[in-house]
Amino acid sequence: MSMITASAWVPRGAAARLPTKYEIDDAELSRISQLAKLQLEDAKNDLHFAQAESRGASKTDVSDEEVEHLQVQLPQSHGDVDNNLAEFNLEHYDSDVPGENGDAALKFGNAQALAYYNSNAEDPYITLQGAEDEEEREELEVLATDNMVVAARVEDEVAHLEVYIYEDEADNLYVHHDVMLPAIPLCVEWIDVPVGRSAVDSSLKGNYVAVGTFDPDIELWDLDTIDSMYPNAILGPGATDSKDDPGLGKKKKRKRSKKINEEYHIDAILSLAANRSHRNLLASSSADKTVKLWDLTTTKCARSYSYHTDKVCATAWNPRESTYLLSGSYDRTVVVADMRAPDTAAPRWGVESDVEAVNWNPHDPNFFYITTENGTVHYNDIRAAPQKPEASNPMWTLQAHDQSVSAFDVNPTIPGFLVTGSTDREIKLWNVQSTGPSMIVSRNLGLGKIFTTKFAPDAEVGFRLAAAGSKGSMQIWDTSTNSAVRRAFGSRVASSNEDVKERLVGVEEDSSDSEEGEEPGGNAADGAGGSMDED
DSSP, X not given: OEEEEEEEEEOTTXXXXXXXXXXXXXXXXXXXXXHHHXXXXXXXXXXXXXXXXXXXXXXXXXXXXXXXXXXXXXXXOOHHHHHHHGGGTGGGTTSOOBOTTSSBOOTTSSGGGOOOOSSGGGOTTOOSTTHHHHHHHHHHOOOTTOEEEEEEEEETTEEEEEEEEEETTTTEEEEEEEEEOSSOEEEEEEEOSOTTOSSOOTTOOOXXXXXXXXXXXXXXXXXXXXXXXXXXXXXXXXXXXXXXXXXXXXXXXXXXXXXXXXXOOSSOEEEEEEOSSSTTEEEEEETXXXXXXXXXXXXXXXXXXXXXXXXXXXXXXXXXXXXXXXXXXXXXXXXXXXXXXXXXXXOEEEOSSOEEEEEEOTTSTTEEXXXXXXXXXXXXXXXXXXXXGGGOOOSEEEEOOSSOOOEXXXXXXXXXXXXXXXXXXXXXXXXXXXXXXXXXXXXXXXXXXXXXXXXXXXXXXXXXXXXXXTTOOEEEEEGGGSHHHHHHTGGGSOOOSSOOOOEEEEOOOOGGGSOTTOOTTGGGGGTTSXXXXXX
């Protein structure tokens, strides 16, 4: 099994030119040791509860005193083993053995005559000084014209983040580095603020990603550090009370509350939304039916909201009124709430089936989009809030797909340009005008069921679309090379007298990794014909 469940672009220039390698110093080693100890305690607690259940007691019947006295029984006596090994005198195996004249015999001959140097740079026999280091630096270098794309990937039940580099001019997409995750990821969000700082300077930038998984914890990773072992910070029940180390987790399962509370989520994290105006704020929604607001400077939950009666699967901040949050739920309602006034009644819109995604119109923030499980897109005006959800009257509705609209995005640089992706395996591009939406093109890119579609955030690559799904491959589609898109947005596309070949860039794969009888990238190689329907 291989699939990509979520993705996010990193704007140009946000990443460090040369990422740093994760190094374990004394402080980091101490932090890792404590984390390992806490994880071991978790495993012991699980074993204690399992032993209690085997005796007929439930987890709730086991008191804290019993947990403290229950210990894993390990053999303490090793007398028999020691007696068997005593004849080999292993305690002195590395001692020097006296020679015939009483001098210590050297195992490697005249080792004292061997020459050694403090570093390779001092060794005259090493002529390729730093060649490997220079090659590695070139491989890791991120140019100002490169875009990062972060993808949440699951492969053979192993979850990890893949950080891609997209080189637009070279038509190249490759994996720069990856990060192991503890559980299947469900959502990712790029964050531009350093995590865990006591104060956020408006000029201070960071390059982090927040990851939500089936666990109730939100992990924050630094994208400018490679080979990291643990996240920089954890938001949730695994977070610490220590101000000096926001990444250290205190995981004591018997102390975790399974009831909805004001401090952390207790179920899977379904969506994340970073506030671009108030950069220290991150909103999250969960299967526990709540929305929580996190302060990234303290890595603590600032406020918890309960606007919905079912799982909350989508959130989005208004780009103009930066304190207003849009949230959608499986209770078939969408709420627009001012996070500064949690006790104020919030307007609510209703839809015909479970909500899949919500998004504001970045070019006119008075309007927002809703996509649903039955394949419909709703376009609503915040100024025309209904008295009851059942009385919702959208500006227009669109039956975009026959199945769930599982992926949706609004182009941030090109007004009226939408993309929908569905579990029916189709990706559709739309042109929204004053008369309503019209389909530009429909494509099956061979990605399986579509789980994520994201437009690039930079104007220079505004027509680039990242898409992925159930087959686990990432594709970057230059939609400006599609003839139908060029007709619809001709004023925004560079003119050319030559025929433009459609560009679809993916990670190069070995032929052995591809499915038998199928070329990498599915039927994307079919070009502009065959697999697309144009207006």
